[in-house]
Amino acid sequence: MSEISNMYNVEELAKYIGLNYIPKSWYIAYKEIKDRKIPKTILEKDLLSEILEYYEVNDMDFKSNILDTVDLVKKDKKLQIIVYLLYYILYIDNTGLYKDVWNWKMSTNLFKSAGNYMIPVIALLSGCKLHKENMIKRNYDKEQIEEQKKNIRECCLLDKKRFNIDGIRFSQMIWGSYFINGRIIQVGRLQYEYSNEIPNEIAKYKNHDYIKIHIPRGKELNEAEVDESIGNSKNKIKAFYPEIDISKLLFFTESWLLSNELDDILDKESNIIKFKSKFKIIKQIENNSDFLNFVFNEREDSIDYNNLQEKTKLQKELKKFFISNRRLHIGLGILIDNERIK
Numbered sequence: 001m002s003e004i005s006n007m008y009n010v011e012e013l014a015k016y017i018g019l020n021y022i023p024k025s026w027y028i029a030y031k032e033i034k035d036r037k038i039p040k041t042i043l044e045k046d047l048l049s050e051i052l053e054y055y056e057v058n059d060m061d062f063k064s065n066i067l068d069t070v071d072l073v074k075k076d077k078k079l080q081i082i083v084y085l086l087y088y089i090l091y092i093d094n095t096g097l098y099k100d101v102w103n104w105k106m107s108t109n110l111f112k113s114a115g116n117y118m119i120p121v122i123a124l125l126s127g128c129k130l131h132k133e134n135m136i137k138r139n140y141d142k143e144q145i146e147e148q149k150k151n152i153r154e155c156c157l158l159d160k161k162r163f164n165i166d167g168i169r170f171s172q173m174i175w176g177s178y179f180i181n182g183r184i185i186q187v188g189r190l191q192y193e194y195s196n197e198i199p200n201e202i203a204k205y206k207n208h209d210y211i212k213i214h215i216p217r218g219k220e221l222n223e224a225e226v227d228e229s230i231g232n233s234k235n236k237i238k239a240f241y242p243e244i245d246i247s248k249l250l251f252f253t254e255s256w257l258l259s260n261e262l263d264d265i266l267d268k269e270s271n272i273i274k275f276k277s278k279f280k281i282i283k284q285i286e287n288n289s290d291f292l293n294f295v296f297n298e299r300e301d302s303i304d305y306n307n308l309q310e311k312t313k314l315q316k317e318l319k320k321f322f323i324s325n326r327r328l329h330i331g332l333g334i335l336i337d338n339e340r341i342k
Contacts, residue, residue, distance in 0.1 A: 004034045004081055013085070016078050017119070018109035025100035029088050038084045042126045045070050051128040055153045062157060065166050069118035079115050086123035090177040091130055099197065101174040106301055117167025121156055124173045127180040134182035138240045147186040151179050162297045184214065187236045188229035191216060192251075194241050199254070199332060201282050208250035211237065213335070215255060217294055221271040226278075230337070251335035253279065256290040258331025265317045272314075279333030287330045291318055 010030045014022045041047055045067055052063055073079040089097045111117060131152070135145055155176035159165040168176075178184045184193045191214040198210050211233075215221065230251075238246050258276050266273050289300040295318060296308050305322040309315055321328055 004036060004038065004084070008078060008081065013078060013082055016113070017082060017115045018107065018112050020105065020107050020109060023100055023104050025089055025097040026085060028095075029085050029093060029097055032093070033081075033084060033088050036084075038080055041129075042083060042087055042122070043070055043074050043080065048122070048125065051125050054128060055125070055149050055156070057153055057156055059157055059160075062160065062166075065116075066118045066121055069116060069122065069167075072115070073119070073122065076114070079119065082115070083119060083123050083126075086120065086173070087126050090123060090174070091127045091181070098174060098177065101170055104170045106169060106299065117159070117165050117169070120168050120170055120173035124155065124168070124176045124180070125152075127177060131180040134180065138182050140185075140240060144185060144236070144240070148179050151184075151186065151191075152176055155179075163299060185236060185240055186216075187233045189216075189219065189222065189225040190214065190229040190233070192233055192237060194237075194244065199252075199283075201332060202250070202252050202334065205250055205334070208248045209244045211249055211251050213251055213253040215253070215257060215275075221257070221275050223271055223274045226275060230278075230335070252333065253335075254285070254330060254332045256287070256294055256328075256330045258333045259291075259329050260284055260331065261321070261328055262314075265314060276331070276333075278336055279331070280336050281331045281333040283332040284329040285332060286327050288322070288328050290330050291328050292322075 010022055010026050013030075014026060048067065048070060049063075052066070057063065073083055089101065111119070131148070135148060140148065155172050156168060159168045159172055163169075178193065183195075184191050186192075193212040193214060195210050195212040197212075202210060233251075234246055234249065237244055237249070257272055258279055258281055260281070262272060262276065292298045292300050292303060295315060296303075298308065305319065308319045308322065310319055318328070320326075
């Protein structure tokens with residue numbers, strides 16, 4: 001394909017797909033890609049079909065939509081540049097531009113006039129070759145490879161189930177790229193990220209290698225499964241990240257599951273409270289969107305609080321918070337089962 005050159009400016013590209021503002025990362029990335037050629041491999045339908053087969057994405061509507069979108073993009077120079085710009089931010093840049101993706105806001109204008117939500121999927125899945133290389137580099141065993149493939153598959157399909165989106169949001173795109181870039185492994189019930197993005201409150205615990213715990217949605221937070229995962233995690237981390245000093249590991253998490261508001265809502269014997277008790281909580285951070293996302297499967301930009309479902313006690317009590325405009329908090333905490341934590 002031809003060089004991008006100065007064919008368009010960033011403002012034109014963002015406006016073209018309906019972004020209400022221009023992400024800072026777009027300006028920086030566009031300067032880097034404007035004199036490059038867009039790799040043909042990003043938009044090859046045969047290769048994309050192979051990638052879908054590799055990740056075992058068998059949803060026929062999804063497969064049809066993404067292949068149709070490739071045809072659409074190949075006829076549209078602006079969309080080609082946008083896909084490559086996303087790909088560059090996810091997989092080529094080494095300055096941390098990917099962090100900015102979490103700030104890209106959804107809106108009703110997004111992809112309304114051009115493109116669709118398959119654009120982020122194409123950018124995500126274009127990293128498949130890199131994913132395979134990283135899994136070899138990290139010496140993932142067969143079980144971990146299957147977990148990796150499963151998580152990419154879920155990233156591709158989850159927004160369709162939850163929000164009826166034909167494709168994925170930018171947040172799902174960046175989350176999937178964490179697996180492709182070899183940042184996250186799954187050990188049973190929990191996921192573990194070798195993190196260099198350390199909150200200041202965690203960084204004060206110096207001379208450690210930091211592991212951020214993530215809690216996948218969709219399954220009961222069974223205490224025995226949590227304990228088993230934590231117990232097995234060090235051996236897996238040692239095997240897959242030999243550069244880490246296992247004796248200096250510090251586990252932390254940032255989650256709605258560590259919210260202080262939950263203490264007044266849930267029974268002490270609930271799985272959530274038992275999970276929360278495993279952490280020394282050092283900060284509470286105002287955040288309503290995570291509760292809408294994980295507890296109600298709703299997006300903050302598209303919900304009337306009065307219509308929130310009330311299928312569980314937790315949903316019923318949290319709904320009262322939202323309707324009364326009370327703010328909720330997520331907790332930042334360090335795993336207590338660590339002799340070095342004082």
